[in-house]
C-alpha cells in the first residue's frame with residue numbers, strides 16, 4: 001500500500017530535519033534533481049511546458065486504475081530536486097486525495113521561497129497544474 | 143581614487159544581512175541602491191512639502207513646484223542639454239521610449255525604416271514593433287558580433303534614405319558593451335535619420351553629454367542612478383519634441399481646453415499629463431548630487447577596476463564562459479558554466495547572501511543570437527569592492543562544485 005500524502009510529507013520533513021545547514025540541504029536537493037528520470041527532448045512539447053521566466057518545467061500526467069502518475073523534468077537542477085519531492089508526495093495517489101491535500105512540507109523544510117511568484121521558476125504553476133489535473137480527474141470519476 | 147568605505151556608509155541597505163551573510167549586491171544592472179541623502183529628500187518631501195505641482199497658489203504647492211523644477215535644471219546640467227524644455231519627466235526608460243515610439247506612429251510613412259539592434263532590451267524592441275506595424279514601416283535589426291560588439295559594417299550597409307530612426311542602447315544590459323554612440327549618430331544623421339538612445343545602463347556609469355554625442359533623444363531611469371523607482375527622463379532636442387504629438391493627455395499638459403479645440407501646453411509640460419511622482423522627481427536631484435560629488439569619471443574608473451579584476455578571476459574558473467568580451471565594456475559580466483543552469487547558480491549564490499541576476503535579461507532575441515537560454519550576470523556600482531568580488535568568486539566555485 002502506498003503511504004498517504006500526509007505520511008509522505010512527514011517523512012520528508014523528518015529527513016530534512018537532519019541537515020545542519022543550507023549546504024547539506026541543497027546538496028541533497030541537487031542529488032534528488034539528478035535522480036529524476038529525464039524526459040527525452042523530443043517529448044518535451046510546448047503543451048507540456050510550464051513557462052517560468054527563470055527555469056522551465058515539463059509536466060506529464062497519466063492515470064492508471066485509480067491512481068495518478070506524474071512525470072516532470074526541468075532544465076534547472078534545483079528545480080528538478082523540488083519536483084522530485086512533489087512527485088514523491090503526489091504520484092500514485094488518488095485524484096481526490098490530491099485535490100483535497102494540504103501541502104505543508106515545502107514550508108516546513110524551508111523551501112517556500114522556491115514557490116513564490118517572484119521566483120518565476122515555473123514551480124508554483126506546476127503545483128497548480130498538478131492539483132488542477134487531479135481536480136478535473138476526480139470530477140470525471142463521479 | 144574614491145573612498146569606498148565612506149561611500150558604503152551612506153547606503154543603509156548595503157549593511158543588511160541576507161541569509162545570515164552581509165549582503166553583497168551585484169544586481170545593479172536591474173536597480174541601484176539609494177544613498178541616505180536621496181532617502182532623506184524623499185522623506186522630507188512627505189514631511190514638509192507634499193502638495194501638487196504647477197497648480198495651487200498656496201505656499202506648499204509653489205514650494206514643491208520650485209523643487210520639482212530645480213530637479214529638472216539639475217538633470218539638464220547633468221547631461222548638458224541646451225534647455226530645461228528638453229527634459230521631460232516620465233516614469234522610466236520604458237515610458238520614455240514609448241513616448242517617442244508613439245509619436246513616430248504618425249511621423250513614419252509606409253515603407254520607411256527603423257533600425258534597432260540585436261542587443262536591445264525588450265523595452266527598446268517592442269515599442270518599435272508596434273510603431274512600425276501601425277505606420278506600415280519596416281523594422282530592421284543590426285546584428286551583434288561574436289564578442290558582443292555591434293556589427294558596424296552591417297549598420298553602415300543597412301542605413302539608407304528610407305531610414306527615419308535609429309534606436310539603440312548606449313550600454314548593453316546583458317553584454318556590457320559600450321556602443322560608439324557619437325560615431326553612430328554622425329552616420330545616422332548623414333542619412334537624415336533621427337537617433338534615440340536607451341541610456342538606462344549608461345547614465346550612472348559613464349559621462350553622458352547629449353550635445354557632444356549629438357543624440358536626438360536620450361532615455362534613462364532614476365532607479366538605475368541611485369534614485370527612486372517610478373521616475374525617468376526623456377531628453378529630446380527642442381525642435382523634435384515640438385514636432386512630436388502628445389503621448390498621454392489630460393490635466394497639466396494643456397493650455398486651453400474647450401469641447402471644440404484644445405491647445406497643448408509648451409514643452410516640456412505637453413508630455414507631462416497628470417500628477418507625476420513628485421517626491422521621486424525631487425529626490426532625483428539628490429541622486430545627481432551624489433554622483434557629481436564623487437565624480438562620474440571616478441565612478442567609471444572604480445567600476446572599470448572591478449570589471450577587470452572580476453573578469454580576470456572568473457576566467458580562472460574552468461569551463462566558465464563570459465558572454466560579451468568587447469574591448470569597450472562597462473561593469474557588467476554575463477557568464478555561463480558549461481551545462482549548468484544560471485538559475486541554479488543564482489539560487490546557491492543567494493543562499494550565500496550574494497544577489498546576482500539570472501535569466502534572459504529581457505533580451506530574448508540576444509539570447510537566441512548566442513543560442514543560450516540565459517546567463518548569470520554580475521553588475522557593479524560605485525559601492526562595490528574587490529573584497530566582495532573575492533567572496534563572490536569563492537561562492538561561484540562552491541556552487542559549481544555542488545552542482546557538478
Ligand SMILES: Cc1ncc(COP(=O)(O)O)c(C=O)c1O
Pocket residue numbers: 171172233234235236237263265266311313314315340342343363365
Ligand atoms: C538597457 C535597458 N533598457 C531599458 C530598461 C528598462 O528600464 P525601466 O524598467 O526602468 O523602464 C532597462 C532595465 O532593465 C535596461 O537595462
